[in-house]
Amino acid sequence: MIEILNRLCDINGVSGFEKDVALFICEKIKDNCDSLYISSLGNVIAFKKGAKTPLKKIMYCAHMDEVGLMIRHINSDGTLLFEEVGIMPEVLPSKHVLIGKNKIHGVICSKPVHLIKDGANNISADDMYIDIGTYSKEESENLGVYAQYATFENDFTVFGGGKMVRSKALDDRVGCAVMIDMINTDLEYDSYFAFTVGEELGGLGATQAAREINPDIAVIFESTTASDLPCNNGAEQVCICGNGPVVPFMDGGTLYDKELYKKIRSLAEKENIKTQTKTKIAGGTDAAYIQRSMSGVRVCAVSLACRYIHTGSCVGAVSDIEQLCALAHTIDKNLDKLI
Amino acid sequence: MILESLLKVNTASGSTEKANEIIKKELSGVADDIYTDNLGNLIVRIGDEGKPATTVFAPADKPALIVTYIEENGCIRVHPLGSVDFRSACYSPVTNGTLSGILYPDSAEADKFSASHADFGFCDAKEARSCICEGDVLFFENPPVSLQNGLVSGVGLSSLGCAQACCIAAKNVVKDNNKCFYFVFICEDSLQHRSVSPAAFGINPVIAVCLEAYEGKNIAAKVADKSFVATPQMTQKLIESAQKCQIELKKHVFSDENGYASRVQSVFNGVKTASLLLPAKHSGSLCETVNKSDIEALSAITVQFLNNI
Numbered sequence: 001m002i003e004i005l006n007r008l009c010d011i012n013g014v015s016g017f018e019k020d021v022a023l024f025i026c027e028k029i030k031d032n033c034d035s036l037y038i039s040s041l042g043n044v045i046a047f048k049k050g051a052k053t054p055l056k057k058i059m060y061c062a063h064m065d066e067v068g069l070m071i072r073h074i075n076s077d078g079t080l081l082f083e084e085v086g087i088m089p090e091v092l093p094s095k096h097v098l099i100g101k102n103k104i105h106g107v108i109c110s111k112p113v114h115l116i117k118d119g120a121n122n123i124s125a126d127d128m129y130i131d132i133g134t135y136s137k138e139e140s141e142n143l144g145v146y147a148q149y150a151t152f153e154n155d156f157t158v159f160g161g162g163k164m165v166r167s168k169a170l171d172d173r174v175g176c177a178v179m180i181d182m183i184n185t186d187l188e189y190d191s192y193f194a195f196t197v198g199e200e201l202g203g204l205g206a207t208q209a210a211r212e213i214n215p216d217i218a219v220i221f222e223s224t225t226a227s228d229l230p231c232n233n234g235a236e237q238v239c240i241c242g243n244g245p246v247v248p249f250m251d252g253g254t255l256y257d258k259e260l261y262k263k264i265r266s267l268a269e270k271e272n273i274k275t276q277t278k279t280k281i282a283g284g285t286d287a288a289y290i291q292r293s294m295s296g297v298r299v300c301a302v303s304l305a306c307r308y309i310h311t312g313s314c315v316g317a318v319s320d321i322e323q324l325c326a327l328a329h330t331i332d333k334n335l336d337k338l339i
Numbered sequence: 340m341i342l343e344s345l346l347k348v349n350t351a352s353g354s355t356e357k358a359n360e361i362i363k364k365e366l367s368g369v370a371d372d373i374y375t376d377n378l379g380n381l382i383v384r385i386g387d388e389g390k391p392a393t394t395v396f397a398p399a400d401k402p403a404l405i406v407t408y409i410e411e412n413g414c415i416r417v418h419p420l421g422s423v424d425f426r427s428a429c430y431s432p433v434t435n436g437t438l439s440g441i442l443y444p445d446s447a448e449a450d451k452f453s454a455s456h457a458d459f460g461f462c463d464a465k466e467a468r469s470c471i472c473e474g475d476v477l478f479f480e481n482p483p484v485s486l487q488n489g490l491v492s493g494v495g496l497s498s499l500g501c502a503q504a505c506c507i508a509a510k511n512v513v514k515d516n517n518k519c520f521y522f523v524f525i526c527e528d529s530l531q532h533r534s535v536s537p538a539a540f541g542i543n544p545v546i547a548v549c550l551e552a553y554e555g556k557n558i559a560a561k562v563a564d565k566s567f568v569a570t571p572q573m574t575q576k577l578i579e580s581a582q583k584c585q586i587e588l589k590k591h592v593f594s595d596e597n598g599y600a601s602r603v604q605s606v607f608n609g610v611k612t613a614s615l616l617l618p619a620k621h622s623g624s625l626c627e628t629v630n631k632s633d634i635e636a637l638s639a640i641t642v643q644f645l646n647n648i
Contacts, residue, residue: 250474262474
């Protein structure tokens with residue numbers, strides 16, 4: 001599981017440029033699906049027969065895209081200006097990035113802090129640029145960087161004595177890894193799997209996937225903000241790394257199906273899988289778009305508690321990743337009880 | 340009046356079961372089918388399925404709170420479900436359906452729900468957890484108050500007044516062999532109207548009337564808001580219906596608000612949509628105030644519209 005996650009996180013796939021991730025996933029699951037295709041928008045849609053046909057159609061969902069940058073302008077001195085795709089600008093200065101398919105190395109630089117209005121607290125993308133070591137616009141243009149994406153350079157690391165992983169794109173390659181694991185295992189129930197595009201842009205792929213598959217129920221695998229830092233106590237921690245998969249009842253975009261929420265947590269408890277919930281309402285997932293598609297879909301989410309989400313150094317607990325996978329299989333085995 | 344019953348039950352976005360039960364009981368004698376969809380919207384059909392559908396929509400949820408965290412001292416952290424004025428909510432009684440508590444601000448300077456807590460008198464988190472969980476809904480316990488001149492004040496009056504009008508319309512619509520009528524009681528209107536599109540999609544109406552509330556004095560037909568322009572012929576039909584009922588119906592344009600009518604209008608190939616507005620005072624507070632005669636007028640115009648469309 002960790003090895004597949006490592007390989008998934010290493011692939012660059014900013015929103016709109018998920019193709020390499022999609023091809024990798026297809027390669028990993030093609031021998032274990034009953035049908036598999038890439039949709040017009042780039043979603044990977046798979047169907048796998050299980051031992052039984054469920055009473056209601058189930059769709060599992062995880063998004064392939066990661067946060068990143070888009071190169072929007074080349075300055076006369078060869079430096080690059082960019083737009084953020086899902087990233088907060090505060091996390092960007094001095095980060096090492098890779099640009100485009102050719103993985104051109106760059107460093108994100110900013111104006112000296114004392115020259116920025118209101119100082120470092122007010123930094124924006126307009127105050128930053130990417131230095132790729134060129135000296136002219138022509139030199140940069142010749143490298144083909146314009147209108148390309150940029151991602152954090154990855155260095156997938158297992159640390160903390162093997163307890164934690166650090167990587168870019170844990171959001172949501174961990175969800176993709178869980179679904180790959182499910183597809184490559186015998187399932188109890190016929191299931192659809194949607195590896196979606198454009199979640200960071202607003203559920204672009206999820207909307208299409210929900211319309212194509214038209215499920216009754218959807219389970220979304222995601223990563224969610226863990227703020228269990230020394231400066232935070234109680235509800236401010238949102239969720240805690242190492243406390244198990246996060247099953248939210250609500251987030252900024254969705255009021256999750258009450259029955260599914262309670263049943264999944266109860267099921268997990270019976271199977272000795274520790275779960276937690278989010279103690280602050282924030283963020284959103286593909287669930288918002290799936291829930292409101294067609295004539296409505298009952299949705300629930302099962303997530304990894306992820307520190308420093310939407311940065312180049314997301315951190316999650318190995319035990320949480322393993323438990324997330326275990327809970328996914330438990331949901332499949334007990335689908336009849338959940339519906 | 341069904342309104343009194345609806346005001347007494349606990350109903351909130353995503354938790355409208357008790358309101359749905361009351362409405363089901365009220366309309367079971369006239370409906371050909373009553374069901375809830377995947378998101379919990381209650382849908383009442385009068386007429387044969389498959390015929391061109393005319394649909395009336397009304398919200399059935401009230402503002403409430405959802406439990407997000409239980410402190411070690413037993414105090415309950417909450418998040419609002421729907422839009423409710425924080426100052427109005429402070430020091431209000433709340434209930435989970437069996438126990439009562441009070442919502443307190445954390446300090447005198449607190450100005451948002453994240454700086455407030457519900458106190459049920461629990462000694463510690465263990466005691467609290469034996470009764471309440473994260474994800475539980477807390478309802479405001481303010482009982483409705485009858486004021487002079489037919490005015491009623493209470494939590495969620497603007498939504499439930501529309502729901503009452505929708506019920507009355509369902510009871511008085513004349514069956515037509517060439518048409519089918521649907522009456523939709525929206526379960527997640529307070530949360531950015533999230534459950535409206537799926538309900539409309541499931542029915543695919545030809546014509547829709549959306550009953551909405553606004554801060555104002557008179558019954559009105561909404562011509563437009565930030566995301567919606569009413570179908571002019573439908574607005575004209577509403578005005579004609581009002582004239583037949585001898586009710587004055589003004590037109591209203593919102594420049595800075597979004598109602599839910601656009602969610603209905605944009606399903607499939609588009610729906611001819613009109614919006615009828617119930618005037619309310621103190622919207623967003625726990626003392627929303629509407630006039631019963633306005634609810635009756637709303638119902639009368641809707642019935643006239645349905646029977647003559």
